Amino acid sequence: MARRDEPQQSRAELRERVLTALRELLRERTFDTLSVADIITAAGVSRASFYFYFAGKQAVLAELVRRAVGAGHEAAQPWVQAAADPRETLRAGIDAGAELWLANAAVLRAIVETWASDPQLRELWLAQMETFTDATITRIEADRRANPAVAARLDGVDVQALAASLTWTGERLYYLAACGVPPFDDRAVLVDTLTHLWVSALYD
Structure with missing residues (x-):
């Protein structure tokens, strides 16, 4: 009908x-x-x-993934745009990211579980993750210019590799949380852990 x-x-x-x-x-x-x-x-x-x-089922999944990634970038904007204290905005962004992954758990599990074996989805997911890495690099470089302490802390560090490591670590822990894997199925533990990793790498 x-x-x-x-x-x-x-x-x-x-x-x-x-x-x-x-x-x-x-x-x-x-x-x-x-x-x-x-x-x-x-x-x-x-x-x-x-x-x-x-064009096929991959194209349908790709659209759902792009929508989720777009929402993820919106959640990260306060930190990326240096709107307030970086520690506070980082934590808020990470918490919003956790909520986003839980709300889109089925879609995001699908892309994480299939991108390595599907050329179309591999290209999509690597490109989408690169957008998060690029946004992180932009904020790190802004911090280096504005804060001598950050500049000194990151002297000699490969910023691109650091940014990619942080974003991919987030992807993995969010995925584990979306799958209900302990201890990351506890949202507070997930947010605390990721916040600690990011703040320790960039500010402390």
Whole structure:
């Protein structure tokens, strides 16, 4: 019945139905076990409609991932833009990141678990993670220019490698939390640990 209603629905609505269908399917199944047919059935759209918007299931996941990453950048803005005390904004950003990962756990688990074996998703996830690394580098360089103590602390340090290490550590711990793995399933422990790592590396 849903497919007969397609002409009355806007293109945006149909597209959102596909995205919502994959998000919901990932709550119960892994990405590698899902087919385009599964997504079409769950979304209640025609095959033609699906392929009008998406080249394949990887493209659907990619859109969901980009949305989550965009929200992650918004959460990090107070620290990236040096809006207040760096320790406070770091902690707030890390806590918001934890909330974001939990809210998007199924989608983010899917990308973390599949990017290494899928060339399309590998390119996507490496590029998305690089945006976080680049934002971290921008803030570190700003701190080095504005704060002699930070400049001295990071003298001789490969800032790109440091920034990448911090962002990828965050990815791994958020992923473990999203999977319910102790002790990171405790949000307070997760936030405390990541805050300590970032602050110790950059400011203390």
